[in-house]
Amino acid sequence: MQTDEILQENIVIQAAGGGSAMGAYMARPATGGKYPAVIVGMELFGVTAHIRNIVNRVAALGYLVIAPDFYHRVEPNAELTYDQSGRAKGFELLRQVSRKDVLDDVRSTMDFLRAHPESSGRLGFLGFSVGGHIGYLAATQMNLAACVVFYPGWLANTDIGLSQPEPTLTMTSGIARHGGAVLFFVGENDFLIKAKDREEIAAALAETNVRHEIVVYPEVQHGFFCDERESFNQQARDDAWERTQHFLSELLNDT
Numbered sequence: 001m002q003t004d005e006i007l008q009e010n011i012v013i014q015a016a017g018g019g020s021a022m023g024a025y026m027a028r029p030a031t032g033g034k035y036p037a038v039i040v041g042m043e044l045f046g047v048t049a050h051i052r053n054i055v056n057r058v059a060a061l062g063y064l065v066i067a068p069d070f071y072h073r074v075e076p077n078a079e080l081t082y083d084q085s086g087r088a089k090g091f092e093l094l095r096q097v098s099r100k101d102v103l104d105d106v107r108s109t110m111d112f113l114r115a116h117p118e119s120s121g122r123l124g125f126l127g128f129s130v131g132g133h134i135g136y137l138a139a140t141q142m143n144l145a146a147c148v149v150f151y152p153g154w155l156a157n158t159d160i161g162l163s164q165p166e167p168t169l170t171m172t173s174g175i176a177r178h179g180g181a182v183l184f185f186v187g188e189n190d191f192l193i194k195a196k197d198r199e200e201i202a203a204a205l206a207e208t209n210v211r212h213e214i215v216v217y218p219e220v221q222h223g224f225f226c227d228e229r230e231s232f233n234q235q236a237r238d239d240a241w242e243r244t245q246h247f248l249s250e251l252l253n254d255t
Contacts, residue, residue: 005029005030005031006027006028006029006030006056006059006060007027007028007029007030008025008026008027008052008056008059009025009026009027010023010024010025010026011023011024011025011026011066012024013066013068013108013109013112014108015072015073015101015104015105015108020072020073021072022068022069022072022105022108022109023047023068023069023072023076023077024047024066024067024068024069024109025047025051025052025055025066025067026055026064026065026066026067027055027056027058027059027065028059028063028064028065028118029059029060029062029063032118033118034118034119034120035062035063035064035118035119035120036062036063036064036119036120036122036123036124036248036252036253037063037064037065037066037113037114037116037119037120037122037123037124038058038063038064038065038066038123038124038125038126038248038252039065039066039067039068039106039109039110039113039123039124039125039126039127039135039138040054040055040058040065040066040067040125040126040127040128040131041067041070041125041126041127041128041130041131041132041133041134041135042067042068042069042070042128042130042131043090043128043129043130043131043223043226044080044087044090044091044094044129044130045079045080045081045082045086045087045090046069046071046077046078046079046080046090046093047067047068047069047077047079048079048080048082048228049079050226050227050228051067051128052067054067054126054128055067058126058248061245061248061249063248063252064113064116064118064119066109066112066113068105068106068109070097070102070105070130070131070134071093071097072105073096073097073101074093074096074097075093078093082226082228082229094130094160094161094162095160095161096161097160097161097162098161098162099137099161099162099163099164102134102137102138102162103137103138103141106125106134106138106142107142110123110142122145122251122252122253123143123144123145123252124144124145124146124147124148124248124251124252125138125139125144125146125147125148125149126148126244126248127147127148127149127150127152128150128151128225128226129150129151129152129153129192129222129223130152130153130162131152132149132150132151132152132153133149133152133153133154133155133160133162133163133168134162135147135148135149135152136149136152136155136168136175136182137162137168137171139174139175139178139180139182140168140171140172140173140174140175140178141171141174141178142178143178143179143180144178144180145179145180145181145251145252146180146181146183146247146248146251146252147175147180147181147182147183148182148183148185148244148247148248149182149183149184149185150185150186150225150240151185151186151187151190151192151193151222151223151224152184152193153192153193153222154168154192155167155168155169155193155197155201156169156197156200156201169200169201169204170204172204172205172208172210173208175205175208175210176208176209176210180210180211181210181211181212181247181251182205182210182211182212182213183212183213183215183243183244183247184201184205184212184213184214184215185215185217185225185236185240185243186198186214186215186216186217187216187217187219187220187221187222187224187231187233187236188216188217188218188219188220189219189220189221190220190221190222191221191222192222193222198214198216201214202214213243215239215240215243217233217236217239217240220233220236221233224236224237224240225237225240225241
């Protein structure tokens with residue numbers, strides 16, 4: 001379902017585990033009905049205008065869509081610039097984010113969406129970079145029917161809190177146990193995800209029998225989907241968006 005009319009709002013979700021209130025950006029079709037839901041995982045830079053635009057675009061396809069503020073415990077409403085200063089600040093915030101807290105936040109968002117009167121009950125995740133890692137991690141623990149991840153770094157190592165104590169990649173079998181499927185996008189020249197990493201990720205998904213597709217774009221860099229970044233690649237962005245639409249429609253819609 002494609003619609004030009006969507007409702008947009010800033011909401012607050014009570015975080016699980018006695019956590020703080022979590023801000024989030026939500027969009028949904030303006031016409032009533034029952035819709036599948038999609039969580040959009042932010043990049044290092046927070047819930048920026050770029051991420052909100054993605055939420056709006058997905059909502060216009062006929063989904064309830066929420067982008068949670070995963071920095072809400074350390075710096076609520078952080079919206080950083082796509083430059084070296086913003087990147088440095090983003091890493092400062094990311095170092096304070098734990099795996100447990102993020103999983104609690106995803107569960108809280110899923111609970112909120114399931115309880116929404118316009119929810120069909122089907123849930124998916126669409127994540128970018130850090131948000132891609134969060135989506136992959138969440139799919140190992142929860143019932144997410146579709147998980148679309150764009151250039152998710154640090155899956156195969158323990159360099160950030162999200163990938164500790166054991167690398168997130170070692171938990172891949174959980175995606176199969178929860179019946180999830182993964183669509184994975186990455187550029188050939190991604191500085192975070194080298195060829196060796198891509199091979200390890202592909203092997204982990206195959207060995208655990210996760211339904212998946214890995215799309216590698218030749219000579220494309222990290223962050224290619226964002227037109228505010230120097231690494232933006234329109235051809236890769238457009239192709240990935242078409243694939244994403246088909247994937248979400250196939251796995252989240254009842255028809």
